Amino acid sequence: MPIIKGKMALTLALAATGAWAQSSGDPDALDQVDVISTTPFEGSEVDADRYPANVQSSTAADIERSESVNMVEFLNTELGSVHVNDAVNNPFQPDLKYRGYVASPLLGLPQGLSVYQDGVRVNEPFGDTVNFDLIPQAAIADIDLLPGSNPLFGLNTLGGALNIKTKSGFSHPGLQAQAYGGDFGRYGGHVSLGGNSGNLGWLFLVQGMEEDGWRDFSDSEVLQLFSKFSHIGEHGETHFSVTAADNRLRGNGAVPQRLAEERGRDQIFTYPDETSPQLMMFNLRGVRDLSDRTSLAWGGYYRQSDVDTFNGDGSEFDECEEFLGAGDPNAANLCEEPEEPDAMAEVVEQPNGDPIPAGPATLGGTQNTSSTRQDGYGVNLQLRTPGLIGGELTTGLTYDAGDSDFASQQEVARLTAERGTVGSGFFVGESFTRVNVENDNIGAFFMHRAPLTPDLEWTLGGRFNRTNITLNDQTPAFATEPGNSLDGDHHFSRLNMTTGMAWAVSRQLTFFSSVGQSSRAPSPLELTCANPDAPCRLPNGFVDDPPLEQVVATTVEIGARGGTRHLGWRSAVFHAVNEDDIIFISAGNRFEGFFDNVGDTRRQGVELGLDWQAMPRLRLTADYTFVQAEFRDSFRVNSPNHPNREPDPDNPGETRAAGSAQQVNSGDRLPLVPEHIFKLGADWNATEQLRLGLDVVGNSDQIFRGDESNTDSEQIGGYAIVNLHGELAVTNAVSLFARVNNVFDTDYETFGVYGESDEVLAGPQFEDAFRFIGPGAPRGIWGGIRVAL
Structure with a gap:
């Protein structure tokens, strides 16, 4: 808490600076609005x-200026x-973190951010995951990052x-094209053609990209399509868009730290680890002005998202x-x-009950495959009318539904050299x-x-959610133990509220504050894997489930922003508490686990920003x-590969899974959340034709996933990475651009987890090599050409 107070003092100092600028009569007030x-x-x-x-906002021009390969790199x-x-080590599959909350394409993570594309919630129906590779960056006009537990976003x-x-053809008419290539065998680009003829x-x-990847066996292909048809009339507008994607992503994940140190950071542990997402989304939406202060917004969508995975792994057999x-x-x-x-070893059986013979073809590896077929659809209505005391009232209804079919299986395999x-x-x-899931949310x-x-505005809002999840077990009888059925009906409902104040002291200084609550129902994935007596293998198997409580987050935020035309600043202090937070807990061995409510977690801190x-x-x-970011309740968690687990008395020098229980205490840090995040940027228009840019991205150390008890003597080290980008205008329509990531070729890691490497890697140095890392990419240089007509 003393640190929080110190940061609060800095926040107030910035506010005082803005107030001083206002009182001194600086005429350069901010003109940009x-x-x-x-709402979505x-x-x-x-x-x-x-x-x-x-709130933070960015435009298509900001994204283009950064020369980023995708939206997540830009953010x-x-x-x-x-x-x-x-975690996966693919540029299109990172875990995006904001204030310690995550949006990720990986099943099993506690998704705490909602993501919308033109009013459609793109968190997937089955696990609330977000496949960022299905969002074409070149089609983005604006991005708003709204903080806190805002119930209006569901x-x-x-x-x-x-x-x-x-x-749209109105906001971005003309022909735009770019092509680029460079390191890691990466090349790609996009072409867009927009236009309008009055009202239409x-x-x-x-947009597409291919690359070999900077690590072994890590090639990927991305193909994204987008089209939009619009009508803008005197009293409203209508838009119909189609988004499609067909991608093949290889990300071979974390690697033993010792393997990276001995043989190079481009090494992989096992392969292939391939994900193939496909998307087809139709979105029809519009808004109509019913009067000067009354409007009706409406929308409907259908979204088909299929994800196939193929993962080659080591074997527990x-x-x-x-x-x-x-x-x-x-x-x-x-x-x-x-x-x-x-314990007695169990014979591994085939679907027909016959044992699987041991031999060169069946020892050393496994191949885990899964397919997820997801159909989502929904409608929404939103009415904006005059409110009380000269205000504005917005009311709305939403209905979203999903139908998902999940299937997975495991094949025994051999490992190559x-x-x-x-x-x-x-x-x-x-x-x-095999499980079918039907879910709907009203x-x-x-x-x-x-x-x-005139200078003080009060906001009051709320949302009622009713979520129904029906699980239909379709697993074959040979794979189901008696009494272990996935069938179930789950219902969650809650009213969440928010309120806030914004006080524009002057054109150069605004104070704001808010408090809000939001919730998430347990995902179908979590509900099918919540029994500590019958753990599952993620994402390869599920069991019957005791109920989980929905997670409720409360965020309090206060801050100030302001400045002049040439100097803008913003500051905020936030305090967020999750009640009944859900995490994945290992069952005492390295292969299985379950989801459970573990009490409260807290994320609090300070944000400072400057634009000069x-x-x-x-x-x-x-x-x-x-x-x-820390746990606020105590509990015990199994971490079977934790470096500090108990010695095995029967095997001197080794540890045992039976002694893997770790005590998590209130105040222990959440894994994979750095305490300090900083960014610096510079854009220099050297001439009318030449623009040069620099950005520095860094954060402090992080706790390994699996070290919830905070007892490991090692952590994932902090880092600072320098990137360069620039553009040279050859003509008014043609320009050349380039980007250099990790200019100084710094070795760094963004992810860490515990694993067991000696099941795959031979040699005494790997017997206790439990720490796995997600290495950051080395220096990469790309260049290309951009045409705008």
């Missing part, structure tokens, strides 16, 4: 300076309080909401002879490694999982903005965030 949407839908726009929280380098954990808005608006507009866009002895009838078959030293897997044709019977919301005085036009041709930016 940023407009944001206070059109017709709710408001001056960002009157929004009672530390990581440009927006405050954002950082990434590169489920998963625990820490914030990312609201994306796309281009159109835009077509195709070995010859039964090792466990049962040479004289046992099953000695020549495969057995599963027992969880406890005195390069640690790749080759399937044997033998499948593990108990690994087969929401009713309101927001009232009331000007108490230092000279007519030089712009400087700076962002700093202090985040204190």
Whole structure:
């Protein structure tokens, strides 16, 4: 708490600086007016300076200027309080973190951010995941990052909401094209054609990228399509858009730290690890002015999202002879490694009940495959009318539904010399999982903005959610234990409220404050894996489930912003508490676990931002965030590969999974959330034709995933990475651009987790190599050409 008080003093000092500028009569007031949407839908726009929280906004021009390869790279380098954990090590599959909350494509993470594209919530129906590779960056017109537990943005808005608006033939007419290439075998580009003829507009866009990847066996392909047809009339507008994608992403994940140190950071542990997302989304929306102060916004969408995965991994199986002895009838078959030293090894059986023979083709590896077929659809209505005391009232209804089919299975395999897997044709019977999930969410919301005085505005809002999740177990009988059914009906409902104040002391100084609550229902994935007595293998198997409580987050925020035409600043202090937070807990061995409510967690801190036009041709930016993310309740968690787990008395020099329980105490830090995040930027228009830019991205150390007890003597080290970018205008229509990431070729890590490397890697140095890291990419240089007609 003393640190928080110190940061609060700095915040107030910045506010005082703005007040001094106002009292001294500086005439250079800020002229630019940023407009944001206070709900996911059109017709709710408001001056960002009157929004009672530390909102951040970016435009298509900002994204283009950064020369980023995708949206997440842009957010990581440009927006405050954002950082990434590169768990998969693919540029399109990072875990995006904001204020310690996550939006990720990975099943099993506690998704705490909601993401919208033109009013459509793109968190997937099955696990609330976000596949960023399905959002075409070149189609983005504006991005708003709204902080806090804002109930108006619905489920998963625990820490914030990312609201994306796309281009149209009215906002971005003409032909735009770019192509680039460079290191890691990466090349790509996009072409867009937009236009309008009075009331009708159109835009077509195709974007793609291919790369070999900077790590071994890490090639990827991305293909995204977007089109929009628009009509703008005297009293309203209508838009119909189609978004499609067909991608193949390889990200071979974390690598043992010792392997990276000995053989290079481009090494992989096992491969292939491939994800193939596909998307087809149709979105029809519009807004109509019913009078000068009354408008109706409406929308409907259909979204089909399919994700296939293929993961080559090490094996927990070995010859039964090792466990049962040479004289046992099953000695020549495969057995599963027992969880406890005195436990009996179980023979691995095929779907027909026959044992799987042990041999060169079945030892050393496994191939885990899954498919997720998701259909989502929904409608929304939003009415904006005059409110009380000269204010404005927005009310709305939403209905979203999803139908998901999940299937997974495991095939035993052998490992090649390069640690790749080759399937044997033998499948593990108990690994087969088939489940259908139907979920729907009904929401009713309101927001009232009331000007108490010409300079003081009060906001009151709320949303009621009713979520229904029905699980239909379709797992074959040979893979289901008696009494273990996934069937179930789950219902969650809650009314969440928010209120805030924005006080424009002058054109150069605004104070704001807000408090809000939001919630997320447990995802179908979490509900099917919540029994500590019957743990599951993520994402390869599920069991019957006891109920989980929904997570409720409360965020309090106060701050100030202001400045002049040449110097803008913003500051905020936030305090967010999650009640009944859900995390994945290992079951005592390295393969299985379950989800559970573990009590409260807290994220609090300070944000500071500066935007300074230092000279007519030089712009400087700076962002700093202090985040204190910690558990607030005590509990015990299993971490079977924790470096400090108990020694195995039967095997001197080794540890045992049975002694893996760790005590988590109130005040222990949440894994993978740095306490300090900082960003620096500079843009210099050296001449009328030449623009040069620099950005520095860094954060302090992080706790390994699996070290919730904070007892490991090592942490993931902090880092600072310098990037360069620039553009040279050859003509009014043609320019050349380039970007250099990690200019100084710094070795750094953004992710860390515990694992067991000696099951795959031979050598005494790997017997206790439990720490795995997600290495950051080395220096990369790309250049290209851009045409705008």
